[in-house]
Amino acid sequence: KNQVEQSxxxxxxxxxxxxxxxxxxxxxxxxxxxWYKQDTGRGPVSLTIMTFSENTKSNGRYTATLDADxxxxxxxxxxxxxxxxxxxxxxxxxxxxxxxxxxSGTRLQVxx
Amino acid sequence: xxGVTQTPKFQVLKTGQSMTLQCAQxxxxxxxxxxxxxxxxxxxxxxxxxxxxxxxxxxxxxGYNVSRSTTEDFPLRLLSAAPSQTSVYFCASSPPSRGxxxxxxxxxxxxxxx
Numbered sequence: 001k002n003q004v005e006q007s008x009x010x011x012x013x014x015x016x017x018x019x020x021x022x023x024x025x026x027x028x029x030x031x032x033x034x035w036y037k038q039d040t041g042r043g044p045v046s047l048t049i050m051t052f053s054e055n056t057k058s059n060g061r062y063t064a065t066l067d068a069d070x071x072x073x074x075x076x077x078x079x080x081x082x083x084x085x086x087x088x089x090x091x092x093x094x095x096x097x098x099x100x101x102x103x104s105g106t107r108l109q110v111x112x
Numbered sequence: 113x114x115g116v117t118q119t120p121k122f123q124v125l126k127t128g129q130s131m132t133l134q135c136a137q138x139x140x141x142x143x144x145x146x147x148x149x150x151x152x153x154x155x156x157x158x159x160x161x162x163x164x165x166x167x168x169x170x171x172x173x174x175g176y177n178v179s180r181s182t183t184e185d186f187p188l189r190l191l192s193a194a195p196s197q198t199s200v201y202f203c204a205s206s207p208p209s210r211g212x213x214x215x216x217x218x219x220x221x222x223x224x225x226x
Contacts, residue, residue: 098162
C-alpha cells in the first residue's frame with residue numbers, strides 16, 4: 001500500500017531559526033511530490049512541486065529537496081517568521097494517474 | 113478571483129439528519145474532489161469527478177453521495193449523518209494535467225454530528 005510518512009509530527013521553534021521537515025514515501029511508480037502549507041482554519045495551499053529529475057527547488061524562504069533513490073523529501077524553512085506557523089503536508093502522486101497519497105502533516109509553531 | 117468556495121463553513125447536525133455541503137469553483141477546472149480531514153490523519157478522498165456528468169468513489173465514500181451537473185458545482189450529500197462523519201471537509205479542484213495536478217482547496221466546512 002502506498003504510504004507517506006512525515007516527521008516530526010509537531011515542532012516548536014523560535015522566530016528567526018531554521019527548521020527542516022521530513023517526508024518519506026513508498027508510492028510507486030512515482031510522478032511528483034508536492035508540499036502544501038495549511039494555515040489553521042484554512043485549506044492547504046501548494047508551496048512547491050518536485051518531479052523525478054529535480055533535486056532541489058526554492059520558493060522564497062522555503063527549499064524542498066528530493067532524493068528519488070531513497071524516496072525521501074525535505075522542506076527547509078530559513079529564518080522562520082510567525083506567519084510560518086502552520087501544518088505542512090507532503091503529497092505524493094502516483095505515476096500516470098491522479099491518485100494521491102497524503103501525509104498526516106507536520107504542525108509547526110513559530111514562537112516570538 | 114474567488115477560486116473554490118465552500119458553504120457552509122460550520123454545521124451541527126443530529127444523527128440521522130441529512131445535509132448538503134456546497135462547492136463551487138470559477139477556474140473552469142474539470143477535476144473536482146471532496147476530502148475529509150481528521151486529527152492525526154492525512155486527507156482522505158471521498159468522491160471525485162473528472163468532468164460534468166462523471167463521478168467516482170474515492171477511499172472513503174460510504175455515507176456520501178455526489179453529483180456533477182455543471183463544471184462549476186460539486187455538492188456533497190450526507191444521506192443520514194453519523195457521529196463518525198464529524199470532520200472537516202475540503203473541496204478541491206485541479207486544472208487539466210497528465211496525472212495529478214496542483215489541487216486548489218476551499219476553506220473547509222467543519223461538520224459536527226451529535
